[in-house]
Amino acid sequence: QVQLQESGPGPVKPSGTLSLTCAVSGGSVVTTSRWSWVRQPPGKGLEWIGETHHSGNTNYSPSLKGRVTISVDEVNNQLTLKLTSVTAADTAVYYCARAIPSLDVWGPGTTVIVSS
Amino acid sequence: DIQMTQSPSSLSASVGERVTITCRASQSIGSFLNWYQQKPGKAPVLLIYLASSLHSGVPSRFSGSGSGTDFTLTISSLRPEDFASYYCQQNYSPPYTFGQGTELEIK
Numbered sequence: 001q002v003q004l005q006e007s008g009p010g011p012v013k014p015s016g017t018l019s020l021t022c023a024v025s026g027g028s029v030v031t032t033s034r035w036s037w038v039r040q041p042p043g044k045g046l047e048w049i050g051e052t053h054h055s056g057n058t059n060y061s062p063s064l065k066g067r068v069t070i071s072v073d074e075v076n077n078q079l080t081l082k083l084t085s086v087t088a089a090d091t092a093v094y095y096c097a098r099a100i101p102s103l104d105v106w107g108p109g110t111t112v113i114v115s116s
Numbered sequence: 117d118i119q120m121t122q123s124p125s126s127l128s129a130s131v132g133e134r135v136t137i138t139c140r141a142s143q144s145i146g147s148f149l150n151w152y153q154q155k156p157g158k159a160p161v162l163l164i165y166l167a168s169s170l171h172s173g174v175p176s177r178f179s180g181s182g183s184g185t186d187f188t189l190t191i192s193s194l195r196p197e198d199f200a201s202y203y204c205q206q207n208y209s210p211p212y213t214f215g216q217g218t219e220l221e222i223k
Contacts, residue, residue, distance in 0.1 A: 036212075038160075045217040046152075046160065046203055051210070059210035062117065095159055101207045102150040102165035109159050 002027040004096050004107035011113050018086050018112055022079040022096030029077050030054045034099040037070055037081045039092040040109075047092075049081070051099055086114045118142050118206050122215035128223040133194050137218045139187045139204035148208035151180055151189045154217075155200045163202075164189065196222075 008020040022035075029035065037049040050060035052070040060068050069082045079096055091114045097103040119142035129135050139149065147167040152160035162171045164180035167187055177192040191198055199222050204215040 038214075046154075046205075046214040048205070048212045048214060051212075061211040063211075099207075101212075102162055102171075103152070103160070103205070104162045104165075104171065106159035106161070 002098060002105050004098070004105060006094060006096050006107045006110040008094070008110050008112055011115055012086055012090075013116055014087055014114055016086055016114075018081070018083040018090060018114075020081040020094055020096075020110060020112070021073075021076075022081070022107055024077050024079070029072050029079065030074055034101060035070075035072065035079045036097045036099045036103060037079075038095045038097060038103070040095070041089075041092045049094075052079070088114050090114050117211055118145060118209060118213055120204055120206055120213050120215040122202075122204055122218050124218060125216065126219040126221065128221045129194055130223045131194050131196060135191050135194060135220065137189045137202055137204075137220075139182075139189070139215050141185045141187075141206055141208075144184045145206045145208035147183050148206055149180070149182065149187045150205045150207060151178075152203045152205065153198075153200050154203065160203065194220075 003025045005023045012018050034051045034053045036051040050070045052058045054072045067084045093109040095109045096107045098105040121140045123138045149167045151164040154160040168180045179190050202218045
C-alpha cells in the first residue's frame, strides 16, 4: 500500500525558505488522488496548509497564501512544499498526506525549527 | 473560511465508558466531515469519513453521525488504546479546516 515519508534540511533561519519533500512509495504520485500538507506547532492542533493534484490544480490556506507552494514531482514520485519568509511561528511538525479527499494515508512527519 | 469548533477541549473518562465528542461547523458542510485520532508523537489516523463512514480497519466501537453543521464522534466502550486526541476536519470547501482538538484522558 501507499507509504509517505517526509524529509527536510533541518533548521531554517528566520526570513529563509523552508523546503520539504515527501517521498511516495507503493504507488504513483500521478493518480486521481490529491496530496496535502498539514502542520502542527508544538503543543497545538492541526493546521491544513494546502493540497495539490498532479494536474497542477492547487488550493492553499489563505493564512499562508503568497508564501507557500505545493507541487508534484512526477520524475522522483514525490511531493514538495516550499514556504518562504519563515518566522518562529512556522516551527512545527510537517506532515504530508494523501487526500481521497479525506486524509487516509499520512507520513510520520518531520520537525522543522525556525531559529537563528 | 469555515470554522470548526469542537467540544469539549478535554475529557476525562474511564475504560468501558461511552464518550461523545461534538464538532460544529460555522456553516453547513453537508456530510463532508472527517474524524482523526492522534497519539503523542504520531501522525493522525483517519477514523471516520463522510460524517459516518468507518475507515477500513477502524474498530466498530467508533461511530460518527450528523450533517449540516452539527456532528458527533462516539466511542461506545472505551479501551485503553483510545486515550488520545481527536480532531474533526471539514472537506466541503478549501481551506479544509480542522477543529481545535479534544484530548481524551484516563480518569
